[in-house]
Amino acid sequence: MSASEPVIGIDLGTTNSVVATVQDGVPRVIPGRSGQLLTPSVVAFARNGKRLVGALAKRQAITNAEDTVFAAKRLIGRRWGSKEIEDARRVLPYRLVAGPEGHDVRVELGGRTLTVQEISAMVLAELRADAEAWLGQPVSRAVITVPAYFNDGQRHATKDAGRIAGLEVLRIINEPTSAALAYGFGKQIERKVVVFDLGGGTFDVSVLDIGKSVYDVVAVGGDTYLGGEDFDRRVMDWLTFGFAKENGGIDLRQDKMALQRLRDAAERAKCELSSLPSTAIHLPFLVGGGEGKSALHLDRQLSREKLEELTKDLVDRCIAVTERTLRDAGVRPSQVGEVLLVGGMTRMPRVQQAVREFFGREPCRGVHPEEVVALGAAIQAQALSAPHAGAEVLLLDVTPQNLGLMVVGGYFQTVIPRNTTVPTSQTHLFTTVQDNQTSVRIAVLQGASERAIENELLGEFVLDGIRPARRGEVEIEVTFEISADGIVGVSARDVATGLQQSISVTATSGLTEDEMRHILDEQIDELLERKQTAREFEARRDRVLALVREIEALGPEVHDALERTRFGKDAVLKAEGVLARARTAVEARDLAALAAEEEPLERTLQLFKGLAATARPGAR
Structure with missing residues (x-):
């Protein structure tokens, strides 16, 4: 990897995705290879088995509904059987199935069963290819944004999708924070800002204190199934x-x-x-x-x-979440210096009116609702990859939900409360609950309910080898760590013996390392297969184009000869049809269609050669 290799910021959206970079100190959105700035977050497998991503996939969705996946972001990192997945199964045209362990969600697509991470990776790979085509060099590093209210499992899954797409994910950052970063970039701003982010599938609201190049998130709220x-x-x-x-x-x-x-x-x-x-x-x-x-x-x-x-009622839900988040931050609407509207849904006049009425002020119109998140991600990517190349940017983000573990009685004990600045580390002492207990199971949870079962299980592990003693005598020290990505690590230590056990929490709805290796191996096989197919296509394309040129060169002579026959017009029309189909196959890079047209082109060429010979002077 070259030190000068560009880095990109990606807004992986529910409906559309955007990729951006910083060039000469200016953040800008990278257009796709067909010129569009927004790439539909849609993946499909066509009837001929060809994989389609973006606008091409969206265009054929009506005639191929069962093999076209959209809104995958609403599924990523969720547990099979959750309320949101049950709702999705009722309304989505494509089929969802349980993963091998019955924990996560898989998608049946084109005769294969794929993880949601693989679907999202296809969109990320398309954006990466667009960036490489536009920049003219390889791209392997990115910052990817997620909704602020995404839990640990959803963040892990998004990071896995980046890895499958061949990207080193420098950081996972929250979408509202990213939008605020783009808003404040290059300005000497000191004010309290609220980001109201209503996208295609998720809703977030964040309260930030911006002081020059420091972005301090005070509180976040949201709903990852509202958009x-x-x-x-x-x-x-x-x-x-x-x-x-x-x-x-x-x-x-x-x-x-x-x-x-x-x-x-x-x-x-x-x-x-x-x-x-x-x-x-x-x-x-x-x-x-x-x-x-x-x-x-x-x-x-x-x-x-x-x-x-x-x-x-949907707009009312957005305002209720906003009100609760401001209350968590200890901020009154009148104390807010600016309200940023982010996400395509904020173009709806009723949404704008509701925000205006709640805050008692006009929202800011100085940011592009669909591009601002990717621009902020690009700024953060540049700051992480070249910290001394420009103005320093300090992001102080927070964890969106309470983090803790299950205690006796099935209750949830919070260790790190929501809206704690990350990265962070906190320790809590627990004691054994039974006489002569020699092991303790640590169940790590994230959520807002006092009952453990109503919160999201992030993972669990067992601390063995505890010395036998009466209950309450053995102390277990549990330490929670949250990285700047918002990803959780937990360790447990027997205070008396120093015996320790730790995990980097992988949610039960996530991929195991073995599954990840298998997917990456498949990616390599597919890449080799695509390269071989590309070579075969290029060889066949060259043969077909040579035939087309020969046929076109004979055109004037053949036209004269055909005018003297009864079947002249029909023969010309048939030849033009063959040539048109061949050109279409070349443009679409359709190997099967190209192969099908090679023989008709050969026959047309032989026919044209014979006719041209009869049209020449001296021919009998």
Whole structure:
């Protein structure tokens, strides 16, 4: 790795993802290879087995709903059987299954069972390839952002996705903190800032004290299952129930293609209503005809007022979380110097109005809601990779949820309370609860409930070899550490003997090191296979293009000869069709289509050579 190798910042979003870098001291978003700044966070396997990522995957989602994955960020790091996963299974067109141990979530895609980390890694790899194409050199280091309210398991899983994508993840940072960093970059600002971040699938709110180049997070709050997807679903439900009422109870949710068309239409209508008072939703032939029945169409008018009515409780939830977070920070709305709106959903007028009413001031419009998080990540990446190259940046982030362990009676004992600045380390003394107890099980949890079972189990381990004694006589010292990434490590020590056991917590919903090695080995095999396929494609492409050039060179002579035959026009049309299909296959880099056109091109060339010979002077 070269010292001058660029580093990138990635906002891995639910709906769209963005990659950025710092060039000549200026952070900027890197456009994709097709020119777009936002890359849809969508992965698909086409019917021919080809993997598609981004805009290409999104474009074919309607006709290939079962093999197109979107909103993977809402699944990453979650436990199988959790409330959120059960909800996702009811509404997503692609199939979710339990992992081998029954803990985590897997996705069935293109005849394979993939981890959510692998799906996210495909999006990250696409962004990395875009960055390499734009920068003209390899990229292997990145800062990746996550919602502030992500727990340890979700952070671990995101870091694993980066590793699978071939990236060294320098740091995992919170999205609102990243946005604040981009907002304050290059300015001498000293004020209290609230970041209101409502994206495609998650909601965060953070309170920060910004003092020149120090970004001190005071409190965070959020909901990792609240975002634009939920607003879209309200519109989808309204359309679905209205259609059923008008058409004898037909349930569009049973038709995956119709459901995907509804999802696209709902998202488009929601976006249009940010600038229009009403919009038309027209979906012809939504339900096919047959057996003498005519096809059914959907034609509805949706007003901004109706959208606001359908989503009122979602906006109210955002404000309730904001109010609670400010209370945790000990800050009144009137004490806030600036409110930053981040995430595509903050373009919705009702969301802006709710924020304005709560804070009693106009929110800041000086940041791009969809790009600002990636720009902040790029600034942090630059600061970590070249600390002496520019202005120093100090981020003081916090842990979003209480961290502790399960104690006797099934209760949760907090060791590190939420909103503690990280990195941090805290120690707590516990005693044995039974006579002659020789081992103790340490169950590490994260959450807000006093009951252990209602919190997220991050991991567990056993401290053996404790000296036998009466209960309460043996003291166990448990130390919790949280890194700057927000990732947890725990150790337990018998105070009397010094015997110690420790783990870097890997959530039960995460990948084991063996699974990670297996995935990385598969990646190498796929890379070698892709290189071999690329070489085969290039060789076949060169042969096909040579045939195309020969055929085109014979064109004028053949045209004269064909004009004298009855079948001239048909022959020209057939030849043009073969040439057009060959060019399309070359542009799409479709090896199978290219192979299929090689023989028709050979036949066309032989035909053209024969016709050209008859058209030349002196030919009989």
